[in-house]
Amino acid sequence: MPLQQFYTLIGDDMQAVDTVIRQRLHSGVALVCQVAEYIIAGGGKRMRPALVLMAAGALGYRGRQHHTLAAVVEFIHTATLLHDDVVDESALRRGRDTANAVFGNAASVLVGDFLYTRSFQMMVEVGSMKIMQVLSDATNIIAEGEVLQLMNCHDPDVEEANYLQVIRYKTAKLFEAAAQLGAIIADATPEQEQGLADYGMYLGTAFQLVDDVLDYSGQEADTGKHLGDDLAEGKPTLPLIYVMQHGTPEEAACVRKAIETGGRDDFPVVLAAIRRTGALEHTRQRAREAAAQACAAITVLPDSNYKQTLLQLTAFAVERSH
16 A cells, blocks of 8 residues: 555645644755755655654644654754764665765765754754653664674674664664654653554564665665665675575685675676575565554554554555565
8 A cells, every 4th residue: 555545644734743843844045955865855655753743633633733843853864864864975865866875974964964054953843751751762772783883894794683683773663753742742641652662663573674674675665775785885784694604615605705894796697696595575574563562552542534544554564575
């Protein structure tokens, strides 16, 4: 099912969030506006801001602060993308040249800093110390996840547990914060708030694991990036870890070499090993397990169309092709 169908329930709210984003991107410095507009206009699934809206809606929230917080979450996410693409030396994202490829590394890093600091200005305006704590903790953990991933690059000895920690920090934490923010502004019970936070964490984990699958199985026209980018950057993602544990000695040695050296020379051989060992199905099964945990986490919510949409999103996260 196309993601847009999931968002019909929050269509008006998403438009309001887009308005906030456009308004708060403004800067008197022309290059800031230019780079920020370029990356925001690049599209994307907007799952993180949608989580804020759906979590709040599931608890009957009727105010407007969820629009501001959804925009804050999108700004934080966009800042991480700008910095990620510089660190990874990526040239393609969402089917377009990355901002660093167009404007240079310096502009991308600095505009990422602008988006981070603008997001903190906006969260202060909401006037909730708890919300500030959740978002400041999340951005700090995301940064730790980035460093953990950097440390793991070109290291073929990374184990599955270590890799899942990177996912929890680098990707799942912002999903978790987004869902928790919706609960906080809706005056959720402690059980509901924890349930939504857990939902976001498990959904984000499933989402990233499927991204790992698509790096070796997707269509570039759908994924908007080059296949094998993770391998080229020497990232030991779960499909590669699985091959090293369950492949033949020759397959494991090939994957180790590919991780250690990076590049795309070994991609065809590595891909063949991934397919033969069932590494992609193993990774998708891990994603299904995380999705099931996400569903279980929101049994504390009252029945509603919002809750049903949250449940459907877990299926989309696992079965998607882009």
